Amino acid sequence: MHPPGHTHALHSTVTETHVITTSGLTKIYRADRSRGREVTALDGVDLHVREGEVYGVIGQSGAGKSSLIRCVNLLERPTAGTVTVAGQDLTALAGRGPRAGRELRRARSRIGMVFQHFNLLSTRTVRDNVELPLEILGKSGRDRSRKALELLDLVGLADKAGAYPAQLSGGQKQRVGIARALAGDPKVLLSDEATSALDPETTRSILQLLRDLNRQLGLTVLLITHEMDVVKSICDSAALMEKGRLVESGTVSELLATPDSKLAAALFPVGGEASGSDRTVVDVTFQGEAATQPVISQLSRTYNIDISILGAAIDTVGGLQVGRMRIELPGHYEDNVVPIGFLREQGLQIDVVGEPGQEPVLVKEGAK
Amino acid sequence: MTWSQMQPLLEQACWDTLYMVGWSTLIAVVGGLPLGILLVLTDRGGLLQNVVANKVIGQVVNVARSMPFIILMVALMGFTRSITGTTIGREAAIVPLAIGAIPFFARLVETAVREVDGGLVEAVQSMGGNTWTVVRKVLVPESLPSLISSTTTTVVALIGYSAMAGTVGAGGLGDIAIRYGYQRFETQLMWITVAILAVVISVIQFAGDYAARSLHRRAGHSGPGPRLRLLRAKEPATAEVGKVA
Numbered sequence: 001m002h003p004p005g006h007t008h009a010l011h012s013t014v015t016e017t018h019v020i021t022t023s024g025l026t027k028i029y030r031a032d033r034s035r036g037r038e039v040t041a042l043d044g045v046d047l048h049v050r051e052g053e054v055y056g057v058i059g060q061s062g063a064g065k066s067s068l069i070r071c072v073n074l075l076e077r078p079t080a081g082t083v084t085v086a087g088q089d090l091t092a093l094a095g096r097g098p099r100a101g102r103e104l105r106r107a108r109s110r111i112g113m114v115f116q117h118f119n120l121l122s123t124r125t126v127r128d129n130v131e132l133p134l135e136i137l138g139k140s141g142r143d144r145s146r147k148a149l150e151l152l153d154l155v156g157l158a159d160k161a162g163a164y165p166a167q168l169s170g171g172q173k174q175r176v177g178i179a180r181a182l183a184g185d186p187k188v189l190l191s192d193e194a195t196s197a198l199d200p201e202t203t204r205s206i207l208q209l210l211r212d213l214n215r216q217l218g219l220t221v222l223l224i225t226h227e228m229d230v231v232k233s234i235c236d237s238a239a240l241m242e243k244g245r246l247v248e249s250g251t252v253s254e255l256l257a258t259p260d261s262k263l264a265a266a267l268f269p270v271g272g273e274a275s276g277s278d279r280t281v282v283d284v285t286f287q288g289e290a291a292t293q294p295v296i297s298q299l300s301r302t303y304n305i306d307i308s309i310l311g312a313a314i315d316t317v318g319g320l321q322v323g324r325m326r327i328e329l330p331g332h333y334e335d336n337v338v339p340i341g342f343l344r345e346q347g348l349q350i351d352v353v354g355e356p357g358q359e360p361v362l363v364k365e366g367a368k
Numbered sequence: 369m370t371w372s373q374m375q376p377l378l379e380q381a382c383w384d385t386l387y388m389v390g391w392s393t394l395i396a397v398v399g400g401l402p403l404g405i406l407l408v409l410t411d412r413g414g415l416l417q418n419v420v421a422n423k424v425i426g427q428v429v430n431v432a433r434s435m436p437f438i439i440l441m442v443a444l445m446g447f448t449r450s451i452t453g454t455t456i457g458r459e460a461a462i463v464p465l466a467i468g469a470i471p472f473f474a475r476l477v478e479t480a481v482r483e484v485d486g487g488l489v490e491a492v493q494s495m496g497g498n499t500w501t502v503v504r505k506v507l508v509p510e511s512l513p514s515l516i517s518s519t520t521t522t523v524v525a526l527i528g529y530s531a532m533a534g535t536v537g538a539g540g541l542g543d544i545a546i547r548y549g550y551q552r553f554e555t556q557l558m559w560i561t562v563a564i565l566a567v568v569i570s571v572i573q574f575a576g577d578y579a580a581r582s583l584h585r586r587a588g589h590s591g592p593g594p595r596l597r598l599l600r601a602k603e604p605a606t607a608e609v610g611k612v613a
Contacts, residue, residue, distance in 0.1 A: 073494055075490060075493055075494060099415070099416075099498075099499065100493070100498070105496040105497070105498060106496060107496075108493070108494055108495065108496040109495055109496030111494070113491070113494040115487060115490070115491060117485075117487055119485070119487040119488050119490065119491035121488060121505070121506065121509065121510060122510065123509045123510055123512065123583075123586070124509070132492070132495065132505060133495040133496070135505070136492070136495050136496055136497045136501055136505075137496070164586070180495075183495075184495065184496075190494075
């Protein structure tokens with residue numbers, strides 16, 4: 001097996017400093033003030049994004065992802081809680097009124113954002129779209145055009161500078177969106193379902209671009225998505241959002257090592273049904289060193305049992321090589337306590353399938 | 369009436385019409401554009417949300433729009449005198465024409481600006497832009513083809529309104545048609561006037577459509593673009609002209 005990260009030319013830039021922190025973030029929408037109907041979109045969200053990582057928040061539509069990412073740059077005002085980005089408490093800058101004051105606007109200009117529907121101005125050329133944030137920052141004409149061409153080169157669209165957005169494909173539009181988001185030299189990039197309107201192949205190339213930018217520029221990326229593949233291919237950390245709460249969160253390797261993690265099961269599903277009712281089905285997950293030990297044959301020899309392999313896969317999740325195997329042992333769970341204990345002693349993560357309350361729930365909504 | 373008698377009359381009338389319509393369009397655009405944008409911005413969920421201001425502006429616009437032009441002209445006489453120093457002549461006609469056209473244009477602007485994708489506003493906000501930036505960089509440029517169509521519609525409506533300016537001695541093509549064509553039974557002159565009006569309106573409409581469409585195309589869109597919207601927007605205009613004429 002390759003060591004993690006070997007496939008990338010540049011190595012991870014993750015540090016332990018938190019660059020985005022939300023604490024107790026709550027957003028309540030009052031749909032109808034007079035009747036007092038309320039919708040709680042965010043319910044006390046504590047999010048910690050480390051500097052230089054790609055952090056994915058996954059959840060179904062209506063889970064509150066969109067509110068969460070909009071609260072990070074205060075496009076939405078949180079009802080309660082605080083948001084800190086790069087050491088600056090944005091909620092303190094917000095002021096009372098609904099309008100964003102100068103301080104908040106300046107802070108926003110240092111946070112890039114890309115959108116599902118790209119949100120490019122149709123009346124401006126690609127280059128002028130990338131120059132827009134620089135105009136807002138008050139940069140001179142020469143600086144703007146130099147920076148814009150530099151960024152278009154970075155996202156591989158140098159030859160499209162004079163084109164209008166309507167002449168571009170979806171993937172190209174999103175590249176322009178990314179170039180534009182980088183114009184203010186942000187430390188943080190927010191991605192609001194950036195690949196959800198794209199086909200699978202284009203999605204892969206956009207994700208690769210985000211990954212490269214993360215590595216090259218040390219850019220911290222917070223993305224929200226409903227596609228598990230997005231998390232699987234580029235995230236260092238992930239959180240699962242349900243009904244306005246983060247129900248699971250952590251680095252991908254932590255999540256994969258968490259027994260019964262819904263995210264881990266969805267990130268890395270292994271199939272295979274038990275061949276009879278008096279069988280015990282066990283999922284074995286191994287990362288790194290543990291994979292090199294011939295544990296299954298040791299198990300078979302030591303306890304003299306026949307083991308069938310129902311399914312197995314090795315995959316790269318967030319740059320980590322992870323293997324997962326679903327095996328079947330003869331006899332009920334009670335008969336297999338000792339062999340399972342042996343597997344755990346080998347440093348493997350063991351999930352017994354079919355135990356009450358352990359049914360893995362897929363969060364995948366599916367790309368529509 | 370011979371052609372040599374008609375010619376100077378018609379020439380003068382054309383200039384009078386263009387003069388009145390030109391100035392009142394300019395004032396209507398200058399006054400109606402911010403008003404229309406304010407109607408969008410102050411609406412619920414808008415960047416300058418202010419329900420009271422929105423209701424007040426909306427109500428003023430509605431009242432002014434539903435006023436028949438000839439009544440408006442009479443009602444505004446005092447105001448007109450305070451501005452131009454007179455209540456008769458071309459200058460005096462421009463005041464009520466402009467005031468009548470401001471709310472008309474404001475509503476068209478409102479419709480055009482509302483069609484701008486809210487995602488673009490959000491994008492500019494996320495870059496640190498303020499409300500003024502949003503108006504300048506997003507709302508106006510993105511709705512420009514529609515705004516040009518709205519201006520065309522307003523010009524055409526104003527040509528219709530200006531027929532009544534003759535009642536205050538301002539002249540113009542409509543005035544010629546009524547005084548000579550109708551009251552003096554100069555049928556020939558009336559038909560010539562009608563033909564000139566038809567040509568003028570066609571040219572304006574064509575030029576407006578062309579400008580709107582080429583802007584729309586420049587943004588890479590295909591198809592007729594705002595033309596269809598223009599046709600829809602024109603309906604109340606023609607209805608209004610019919611009502612007051």
